[in-house]
Each structure stands twice: as structure tokens, then as C-alpha cells.
Amino acid sequence: MSESGERYVSAVTRPHIEPGRLFIGGQWRVAESKGRRDVVDPSTGTVITTVAEADAADLDAAVDAARGAFEGWARTPGRVRARILHRVADVIREREDELVAVESVDVGKPVTLSRAVDVATAAEEYEYYSALAQSVDGATRQIPVPSHAYTRREPLGVVGAITPFNFPLILSSSKIAPALAAGNTVVHKPAEDTPLSALLMAEILAEAGVPDGVVNVVTGGGAVGEALLRHPGVDKIAFTGSTRVGKLAAAVASQSLKPVTMELGGNAAQIVFEDADLDKAIGSVIKGFVFNTGQFCMGGPRLLVHRSLHDTVLEILSQAVAGVPLGDPFDPATVIGPMTAARHLENVETYVAIAREDGGRIVTGGERLELGGGYYYKPTVIAGLANDSRAVQEEIFGPVLTVQSFDTEDEAVELANSTAYGLASGLCTNDLARAHRVAARLQAGIVWVNDWAMLDPAVPFGGVKQSGYGREYGPEGLEPYTKVKSVVISLA
Structure with missing residues (x-):
């Protein structure tokens, strides 16, 4: 590895990615599980660090923290949520060098790409959805009976975000930013091969003022992801990954009728x-x-x-x-x-x-x-x-x-x-x-x-056929994180 590479590796072996810790309820906690997973630098095949292999108790703690934080975050005015999300974008830019280091050493991504695309896009995602956080509105409806009818767009609750290895920073931000803008809380399970930027982003979100418990990060393999899909305390799943795994995830989530958005494989x-x-x-x-x-x-x-x-x-x-x-x-x-x-x-x-x-x-x-x-x-x-x-x-x-x-x-x-x-x-x-x-x-x-x-971030994307369903980006990317409630008041 080059000297610059050694410098990047040293940048990620820091206390905020201390082996065996998870980010739950606004705190770095030692995982209940004793399992650990090596994180490998793909440019050399050598181990960078280790992370926790979360278990059911760890996941329960993360979901409980998210549920406990939900009511307060959902009632936080949209303008306040907007200010916090805009601050997230600012902190991402302030800590750009750290994020570039983490993403490049973890994924094997060229540093020029990490800087110009991944980190820049993540900041833009939070910035874009900070604006939309102020406009999660319903509408009045005219009906023939003497009444006042209107709709409300409300957050769903706890969102389970499951993200892939190839664009860990971008594809987690594309879920967490709209989820938070709509007033949801999040439990994030990053890819087992590339979890490091998720851990660093937990620190960045807290620094920006995201309240304790609103975003939680649990690391681990497929068993953790499946447990998140099945968890009765999770209200929605946002998934990006292969079509094969996506089909399994949708089948599991359907057993509890959780709404799911799926951005899956492609072959354009x-x-x-x-x-x-x-x-x-x-x-x-x-x-x-x-x-x-x-x-x-x-x-x-x-x-x-x-x-x-x-x-x-x-x-x-x-x-x-x-x-x-x-x-x-x-x-x-x-x-x-x-x-x-x-x-x-x-x-x-x-x-x-x-x-x-x-x-x-x-x-x-x-x-x-x-x-x-x-x-x-x-x-x-x-x-x-x-x-x-x-x-x-x-x-x-x-x-x-x-x-x-x-x-x-x-x-x-x-x-x-x-x-x-x-x-x-x-x-x-x-x-x-x-x-x-x-x-x-x-x-x-x-x-x-x-x-x-x-x-x-203003232009939606997503799949048809075996590439999934639902959209990310744009106003369309906010809608899956809300539910519509109708209110009809008699004026008779």
C-alpha cells in the first residue's frame, strides 16, 4: 500500500469505530453478543479492524431505543427537523476527509470517487430532504355532506434500513434522510463487508443534533438483517441489495405486513x-x-x-x-x-x-x-x-x-x-x-x-420487473416513509 494508503487506514482505526461497539440510544455500547467480524481492506486483503456481530438482544435494544425516541421526533416541528438535517449536511462537509478515508479503505473505492461522488452526494441528500421536511403536508377535500375533510401525512414509526456494500454512504443516506425528514426513527443494518461509514455517520448525526435513539446502528451479517425484517417493533423496511436476497426479504417482511421498498439488481x-x-x-x-x-x-x-x-x-x-x-x-x-x-x-x-x-x-x-x-x-x-x-x-x-x-x-x-x-x-x-x-x-x-x-437527490430512481419497487430521491422518495390519515369533522 502507498504511504497515502497507510494514512487512510490510520484514519479509520479510531475510538469511534472501537471493536465490538454498536450505536444505540445515542451511546456507544459494547455489544451483548461476543461475536466479532473482521473488516478487510480490499486493496491489500488485510484486516483493518473488527466490528460487532450483533445478536437478538442487541437488536431488541436498538429497536427499543428507536421506539422510545419516535414520539418526540415525530412531534418535532418540520422546521426544526429541517435545521437538524441541514446541519448533518454541514458536518458531512466539515468531516469530508474522514468520510473519504473510511469509504475508500472499506470499499476499495478510489479516493477521487469517494470525495467527488459519495461524500458530496451524501451531503446533498440530507440538504435536499431538509427542505422537504418543512412540507410534509396534507390537503383539504371537498365532499358533498356538511363537513370539513382533510388528510394528514404522518410518519410510519421505526424504519429498518438494510443497505449494501457498494455505496454504503450514499445508499444509507438515501434512506435515513427521508425517513428522518418525515419524522420516523431508524435502525440501520449496514452491509457486513462495509460497515465503517455507517458507524462514523452515527457520530456525525449525533454531532449535528439528531436526538438520542432517533438513529441506531447494528452491525453484522444476514442473521441480523433477517431479525430486523421479522422484528415486531419495526414498522417499515427500506432495502437495497441483490434481487435474490430482496425476494427473501420481501417474503419475510410480508409475514407481518410491513411495507417494504426494494431497490434491487440491474443489468442495464x-x-x-x-x-x-x-x-x-x-x-x-x-x-x-x-x-x-x-x-x-x-x-x-x-x-x-x-x-x-x-x-x-x-x-x-x-x-x-x-x-x-x-x-x-x-x-x-x-x-x-x-x-x-x-x-x-x-x-x-x-x-x-x-x-x-x-x-x-x-x-x-x-x-x-x-x-x-x-x-x-x-x-x-x-x-x-x-x-x-x-x-x-x-x-x-x-x-x-x-x-x-x-x-x-x-x-x-x-x-x-x-x-x-x-x-x-x-x-x-x-x-x-x-x-x-x-x-x-x-x-x-x-x-x-x-x-x-x-x-x-431531486430526481427519483428505482426499479421495475426484477429490479424492485418503490422510489428513492425526489419527493417520491419521501412518500414511502409516510402514511395518510383522513379526518372528517361534521359541520351539521
């Missing part, structure tokens, strides 16, 4: 039409599949290119992709870091092997990069696969791009919609009418035109 297509600006299109294509080392549910791992451009695009990609800086995430020049865990690296290798068996041609990449014991895989472009290959149809979740050709607009849309997923999609064209026409036909929660991963 990037369509490059014959009239596209090729320089811009190539940049969008590369960003779409190497962003966050391909560990991005809204990534674009399937390239559909017009047949007239197919060979030209492959030639450009063979040179350009091999030149994308890959290596030490603590080097500011790095664009692609390691995979977050060894099992994710092995999963990518499995799919590339499947592609080879199915007749795929490796245009570039296709193998590990041996570097300092880390979990590195070279960005890979594969051509010549049939559409029914598992390497095309299934979510690889790594820096792998498959390339297919098409002849007509209808064929492009059919190929784009041919998988079980529907989280994101995109196209490159200079024809404005085509952009609108194709966007309307793509089965996805968000469609990007002439670029990739254009995200903002």
Missing part, C-alpha cells in the same frame, strides 16, 4: 445509435461499466451498438479501456480500484469463464491483476455472445461489458428490454425525437441520454 443496456457522437458515446459506455469497479446496480454492462459502428467501437474500446488507470485506490490518479471482497472477484471470474464457454471473444481484459494481495480484476470487454448467454442475461456486478449489435430501433429496444431487470437504461443519439421515443419504450426506472449515471 447502453444503446449507441448510428447517429451518436462517438467520442461522447465511448466515454458514456466506459463510465457505465467501470464506475465503482462495475459494482453499481445502475451500471451499464450491456452495450448494444448499431451494426455499422460495431467493429469501430470494439477497436476503440480495446485501446481505451486498457488505458483506464487501475490500481491503488489511494492514488488520486486511480479510476478503477479493487473489488470489495474476494467472493465478488471470484463471481466475476465465474461469469467470464461462462462467456468463454459460450463462444465470447475477449476484446480486452479477462483476468485478474495481481497487485499487493488486493482483489483486482482488469476491465473486460466481451464480444460475440448470443443474447441468451448467462453472461448477458445475469447481473455480473463487476467491470465487464458485453457487446451486441443491432440493425433497427425496434431490435435495439427489444434487446434492451430482454432481461429480467429494469433499474436503468440509456441511449446515445443526436436525434431528439428518437431520444424521447426510445426512452418511453425502455423498461427501466431511469433512462439516461448521451451520458451515464446522471443522478441527483
Whole structure:
């Protein structure tokens, strides 16, 4: 590891992430469980620190703390909640260097990405929902009987937030910020591989003035997540993760009729039409599949290119992709870091092997990069696969791009919609009418035109088909954290 890397590692081995402690009721508590879990630096394969493996008693304590804090937080005026959430955004920016350090060493994310995307976005999420906290309003309704009728939007209660390993800071903030804005309290279970920013954010939320018990953090593996899904004291589940686990989570939550929002897997297509600006299109294509080392549910791992451009695009990609800086995430020049865990690296290798068996041609990449014991895989472009290959149809979740050709607009849309997923999609064209026409036909929660991963807290995203249901971001992202009550007063 570089000297800068050593400095980042030292930044996360601090008392606020002391092994064995959980954040419950506004306090750092030693977990009742004696279980511990190692947290590994994916750039070296070495252990950074350990965290608690929470058990049922720990989870009960966290839910009790959230329930105890709920009434007071729910009755806190929206303007007061707004000020506190805005202060959270301020403290995130003040402690930017710490958050960058934690996110990069925990996830293997390049520091430039952690700073410009993850930390910046988390601050913007709290800032955006601080504004909406002041406008959680109902409406009056005109009815024919002599009465005064109106609706109220009220918080649900205790929200169980279960978040994934790839964007731990962003995807926890996208749940906690609207939940708090609406007046709910939260028990957060971060991913077992990447829990460190959740622990640091607990400290930041407290510093910003979030009252004790309003946000609680329990660390651990799948058993803790399942217990949170089943807990009778939890009123709603907000989940981001794989489609496989999401189906299990929805089934468990349904047993107690908990409302659930699910942001699940994706396998988006990037369509490059014959009239596209090729320089811009190539940049969008590369960003779409190497962003966050391909560990991005809204990534674009399937390239559909017009047949007239197919060979030209492959030639450009063979040179350009091999030149994308890959290596030490603590080097500011790095664009692609390691995979977050060894099992994710092995999963990518499995799919590339499947592609080879199915007749795929490796245009570039296709193998590990041996570097300092880390979990590195070279960005890979594969051509010549049939559409029914598992390497095309299934979510690889790594820096792998498959390339297919098409002849007509209808064929492009059919190929784009041919998988079980529907989280994101995109196209490159200079024809404005085509952009609108194709966007309307793509089965996805968000469609990007002439670029990739254009995200903002004001613009909702979410899945269709096997990519889940519910929306995050925008006013639409606040609604799942509220319930509507109608009040009708007789005037007779």
C-alpha cells in the first residue's frame, strides 16, 4: 500500500469505530453478543479492524431505543427537523476527509470517487430532504355532506434500513434522510463487508443534533438483517441489495405486513445509435461499466451498438479501456480500484469463464491483476455472445461489458428490454425525437441520454420487473416513509 494508503487506514482505526461497539440510544455500547467480524481492506486483503456481530438482544435494544425516541421526533416541528438535517449536511462537509478515508479503505473505492461522488452526494441528500421536511403536508377535500375533510401525512414509526456494500454512504443516506425528514426513527443494518461509514455517520448525526435513539446502528451479517425484517417493533423496511436476497426479504417482511421498498439488481443496456457522437458515446459506455469497479446496480454492462459502428467501437474500446488507470485506490490518479471482497472477484471470474464457454471473444481484459494481495480484476470487454448467454442475461456486478449489435430501433429496444431487470437504461443519439421515443419504450426506472449515471437527490430512481419497487430521491422518495390519515369533522 502507498504511504497515502497507510494514512487512510490510520484514519479509520479510531475510538469511534472501537471493536465490538454498536450505536444505540445515542451511546456507544459494547455489544451483548461476543461475536466479532473482521473488516478487510480490499486493496491489500488485510484486516483493518473488527466490528460487532450483533445478536437478538442487541437488536431488541436498538429497536427499543428507536421506539422510545419516535414520539418526540415525530412531534418535532418540520422546521426544526429541517435545521437538524441541514446541519448533518454541514458536518458531512466539515468531516469530508474522514468520510473519504473510511469509504475508500472499506470499499476499495478510489479516493477521487469517494470525495467527488459519495461524500458530496451524501451531503446533498440530507440538504435536499431538509427542505422537504418543512412540507410534509396534507390537503383539504371537498365532499358533498356538511363537513370539513382533510388528510394528514404522518410518519410510519421505526424504519429498518438494510443497505449494501457498494455505496454504503450514499445508499444509507438515501434512506435515513427521508425517513428522518418525515419524522420516523431508524435502525440501520449496514452491509457486513462495509460497515465503517455507517458507524462514523452515527457520530456525525449525533454531532449535528439528531436526538438520542432517533438513529441506531447494528452491525453484522444476514442473521441480523433477517431479525430486523421479522422484528415486531419495526414498522417499515427500506432495502437495497441483490434481487435474490430482496425476494427473501420481501417474503419475510410480508409475514407481518410491513411495507417494504426494494431497490434491487440491474443489468442495464447502453444503446449507441448510428447517429451518436462517438467520442461522447465511448466515454458514456466506459463510465457505465467501470464506475465503482462495475459494482453499481445502475451500471451499464450491456452495450448494444448499431451494426455499422460495431467493429469501430470494439477497436476503440480495446485501446481505451486498457488505458483506464487501475490500481491503488489511494492514488488520486486511480479510476478503477479493487473489488470489495474476494467472493465478488471470484463471481466475476465465474461469469467470464461462462462467456468463454459460450463462444465470447475477449476484446480486452479477462483476468485478474495481481497487485499487493488486493482483489483486482482488469476491465473486460466481451464480444460475440448470443443474447441468451448467462453472461448477458445475469447481473455480473463487476467491470465487464458485453457487446451486441443491432440493425433497427425496434431490435435495439427489444434487446434492451430482454432481461429480467429494469433499474436503468440509456441511449446515445443526436436525434431528439428518437431520444424521447426510445426512452418511453425502455423498461427501466431511469433512462439516461448521451451520458451515464446522471443522478441527483431531486430526481427519483428505482426499479421495475426484477429490479424492485418503490422510489428513492425526489419527493417520491419521501412518500414511502409516510402514511395518510383522513379526518372528517361534521359541520351539521
